[in-house]
Each structure stands twice: as C-alpha cells, then as structure tokens.
Amino acid sequence: MRPFLFLGVRPEDAPADDEYAAMLRSTGLTESTLRRVRLEAAPLPPVDLTAWSGIVLGGGPFCVSDPEHGKSAVQRRVEADLARLLDAVVPADTPFFGACYGIGTLGRHQGGLVDRTYPEPVGAVTVRLTEAGRADPVLGAAPPAFEAFVGHKEGLTVPPPHAEVLASSDGAPVQAFRVGRNVYATQFHPELDVAGLTTRVEAYRFDGYFPPEEADAVLAAARASAVRVSGVLAAFVRRYAGPGLHPGADAPERDAHPWSEIGSAQG
Template sequence: MPRLMIVKTGDSFADVVRDHGDFEDFFLTALAPMAEADDELTLTVHDARTEGVPPLPAAEDGVLITGSHAMVSEAEPWSEALKPWLVEARARGVAMLGVCYGHQLMAAAFGGESGYHPGGREVGTRRLRLTTAGRADPLLGTLPTAFPAQLTHSQSVLTAPPGAEVLADNGHDPFQALRYGPRQWSVQFHPEFSAEVMRAYLAHQHEVLAAQGEEPEALLAAVAPTPEAGGLLARFAEQLARTPTLA
C-alpha cells in the first residue's frame, strides 16, 4: 500500500482555518475517498516548519507539498533544508506534486529561480492553457486544453529548471505547471481550493489588488468552482495507488 505524505509548509488565514480548515485539510478532504476505498492509500501530514526535514519516502510512495504564506525567496531555514531533500527524493523516484509554494520550492530546488512576479499578484478564478507537452502529459493531460483554476500568489517560478517541461501557462505566468521527471510535477494553481476558500482569499487581498489596478469586486464575482483542476489531486493519488511508475 503506497503512502502519500502531505508536507505542510504554512498556515492559512485564521478565519479560513476556522471556517474551512487549514492547507493540509483541503488536501485531506480531496483525497479522503481514495484513502477510504479498499485501503488503497495511506495519508500522513508532516509540518516541515516544526518537525524538520521529513524521512525520505520509499520509491513507491508519494509527496504533496502545500501552499504557504511564506516566500521561497526569503530562504527560511526550514524551507532551504527541504531543497536537498527534494533533490534526493526525485533521484529516488518518489512521486511528487508541489502546489503554489510547493511549485516554487521544487523549481528552486531543481535549479530554477522563484521570486516576486514583476506583474504583481494573480488572484481569483483564472483561465490556464495546456501546452503541447501538457496535453500529452499522463497527469495534466486529462484536463481540457483551456481550463479554470484557483490562484493566489505574488511569487512565481521566474526561470524553469534545466530540462523541466512546461505543461501549462497563461498571460500572467509562463510556468503555471512543470514536470521535472517521470513522477515529479508542480503547479502554481490550487487544485485543493474550493470557490468558498477562493472568495475568502479575495476578501483578504481586496486592498492590495485594487492598489495594483485590479477590480476586486469583478474578481469576486468571477469566482467559480473548478472541478477539472480540482480533479488533479485524485488523479495523482489514483495513479500512485495503481502503479509505481505513474507514466
């Protein structure tokens, strides 16, 4: 039975935690059906900020890296300590999916660059596009060529690591999804976010979005469920449970 470790890298806003749960809870909720069906998957949570670097998973296991309100470019010690761990896990063949902060951290660990996006924040339900590589990808290739996703970030992957495949982009960010190897992916968007959580994030960011020339009320009105993007987590877990190759 494969194990899927959720590596927690931050906490959500207090009101979001109160009303909807914390980052790891979003993933646990999305993956619960897989964990409960015929004991196909074991889920664990490891907080890298307080528990240190996790034990290295076995080659047949998987890792999910959550979002965070921290910034990869601030190079906090707990975050920097994860970089060589990620490199070793990739060399071992461990399946990985990084989300938002996890996306930026994986890219930085594998030789790319992450930092503040010159265009400012990207928040709300936005439309993304699969690249040619994305349409052929065993994980993201199940998505429509153009699909909506929930986004909230001020930092991005600025330079992709050598050899990484770009799987999705949009007008704001050319690196919305990357693949680093047969079993290693990361995405800037939040497949774990519900529309309600996205609205809560927009409420927190109203002033900063207005200051950068966005229309917060229009963004709020445009928030919608994103079941296609949300299905990415189940797809990752299903493949992990069925085969150790994911390809």
C-alpha cells in the same frame, strides 16, 4: 499499501486545516491514506521515500524569492528541510506534487529563476496545457484549457533547463512543469474551490496579496468564476497509488508507521 504524505507550511490553523480538507477531497484519500505533517510547526524528520506512494506539498505565505534578511527563522528552516527532501526526491524520481509554493520550491531547487516578474492577483485564471501537458498522465486529466484559482507574489520566470513545461496562463508563462517522469509542480491551486478561497482571503487579507478593502470584490469575482476542481490531484493519486491503496481505501493502522505520532499530533 503505502499512504501518501502531505506537507503543509501554513502557520495559521484555519487555512492550514482547510487546505488539508481540500487535499483530502480533491485526491479522494482519507486521513489514513494522506498523512499530514505541518513543516512550520517542527523540523522535518528523515523521510524514507520507500514508505510513501507519493508526496504532496501545499501552498502558503512564504516566497522563496523573499530577501534572505527578511525571512523568519521558521521560513529559513522550512526551506532548508524542503531542499534536503528534494535532494533525495529528484534523483530517485519519487512521485511528488507541489502546488503554488511548490513551484517556487522545486523550480529554484532545480536551477530555474523564481522572481517577482510574473505575480498573479488572487482570483481565477485560464490555465492552458501545452502539447506536453495534454499528453501528460497527470496534467492531461484536466481539459486543454480550464479555470483555476491563483494568488501569488512570485513565479517561475525561467524554468529549469531539464524541465518539461506542462501549462501556462496569460499572466504566468509556467503554470506547471515536470522534472523526470514523476516530479510535478503547479502555480495554480488544483485543490481550491470558492469556499477554500474565502477562507484564505480572510486569513491573508492584510498580507499584501490585494488591498484589504478589496476583499469583498475579490470574493465576488471568485464566486462568478467557472472554477471547478480540475481532477489533476486525483490523477496523481491514481497514477501512483500502489496495489491495495486507492482513493477512499484504508491504509495500514497508524501505529504501524514510524510517523504515526507525528501524523496523529499534526494531522
């Protein structure tokens, strides 16, 4: 009965906590079955991949395509921690799901081109599954075309040569891809609803995603959209939850896990 690991990178408490709450809702897991570690707060300890049913990486304000001289020490350390993690995750084909920031992180790690060619403004887009996406056990849980929230300055212009592209949109040719059988990334936010987007718009109003004076218009358009949580993350959990662990089930006690102190302090 192994829990899932959620890795957050948001430095701001309000959107960080709101994202974790959204991940809990969209996966159907509890705090004991989706353990949180905030990577921006402290270095990532060694990860025993066999201790987890899967790993989920959230979004955040970092861009892997930022000029190196402009990256903060925290951003550089987070990127190095994630690169080391993926060095182990990908060869082992460990279940992994990266949302938004995750597509840049995994895409660059696997040899794709991540740059500023395909940004998308904050708001709803139509995501369309490819033939491979419709057949995929995780992305295929969503309808062939569905609305989802995005908001990113960079995107995957060229996917890794060995990746399977699972979804696209008019503004971004790669909205989701898979490496191996079990390693996923999406450009869109599968966990995000209007309430969560509102929290993020307020937190990042002055971060260059949109002119600050347009925040009310961005939120009005979001409220008028047809976005519903797609079920993709719940499908990821159903696919990889081991025996005795399912959405809503209790995991072993926190003190039975070597990361119990990190989980209780940061989650």
